[in-house]
Amino acid sequence: MTDVAAPTGRIGDTILRHWREAVPNDRLAHLVKDATRGLTRALQARLAAQSVSFGHWVFLRILWEADGVTQRQLSAQAGLMEPTTYSALTAMEKLGYVERRKLPHSRKNVYVFLTPRGRALKAKLVPMAEEVNEVAIRGVPPEDVAATRRTLLTMIENLARDEAALDQGGNQKDA
Amino acid sequence: MTDVAAPTGRIGDTILRHWREAVPNDRLAHLVKDATRGLTRALQARLAAQSVSFGHWVFLRILWEADGVTQRQLSAQAGLMEPTTYSALTAMEKLGYVERRKLPHSRKNVYVFLTPRGRALKAKLVPMAEEVNEVAIRGVPPEDVAATRRTLLTMIENLARDEAALDQGGNQKDA
DNA sequence: CGAAAATGTTTAGACCTCTAAGAATAATCT
């Protein structure tokens, strides 16, 4: 059970050579995407040793900080849509990591609590994430890391604004 | 047909506030991931106007540079696994963007060629990607962009090495 | 030559994510 496969696919030399050679003028998006893939795979490979999937890690991380929140709050904090949260949490409940409870004051909301087992994972999993981060930025000057943080944050803000603008401007059913 | 939905989900203020406030010491991975999501959504929203899905864009971009390559080569260039390439290409063939042909000298390899229709998309789609890149880095000092490029490239290299090491060191079935 | 190994494509099945729409419950407003 809980058959979490470690990824074994090759991020081939092909990709690395590709990036080292022609980095044209606006392939930043690709760099960002490939970096995400690398980070995800590295963490996934480590989490698999504890039979934890990447999708579950996302929610565990939030719950370790504060559990007893609703699924909707969890979705917002994770930046994921409700159905994603829903299916992850039902699976995690089946695995015994969390418990979903309705509290007396509302029959609509579902509150999510960690089980002791879910809470115990923190000690093993957090160091894995720290290791991945450490491996990833090995050899990168701190000021470059800082600049990267600034850049990514601005990008996220710019793109959120762009998305809001597209929704406003592009979706009028009628005037 | 070709019903490609533009994403409408909110990258809520919740996320932005989250990032602006506590950016702890090693949440770089999350920043990178959220940036990827933003970039993907922004491009997706624009591609949807031409009924092109994000998954197809990835391969079109490569084929505009050079078509007549095998699926395996395409996989390597896209950095994706063969089954992913396979299903994308069969879908794209159904849409009339590409043609998959076996050439006389080999009955094993499948060569992929753009149709005129697939080739024609370039004129509309490339400007969209450029726009997304432009929007994303708006207001970011060029030297920060350069540092970000360096950092991401190093991260990709570090993580590829890490993955190779894990495969070597972690997978021995027997001594 | 013919068996074994390597290569390339395809199928099967799983996970994570999304949008769209349904259902249940809570809040609001006349």
Next chain:
DNA sequence: AGATTATTCTTAGAGGTCTAAACATTTTCG
């Protein structure tokens, strides 16, 4: 109070990605 609106969770269905394994076709080599 009762009807309408809003919120939250759930279901349904799709896209895109992966691993594992089956299949087909070369290539290699005894």
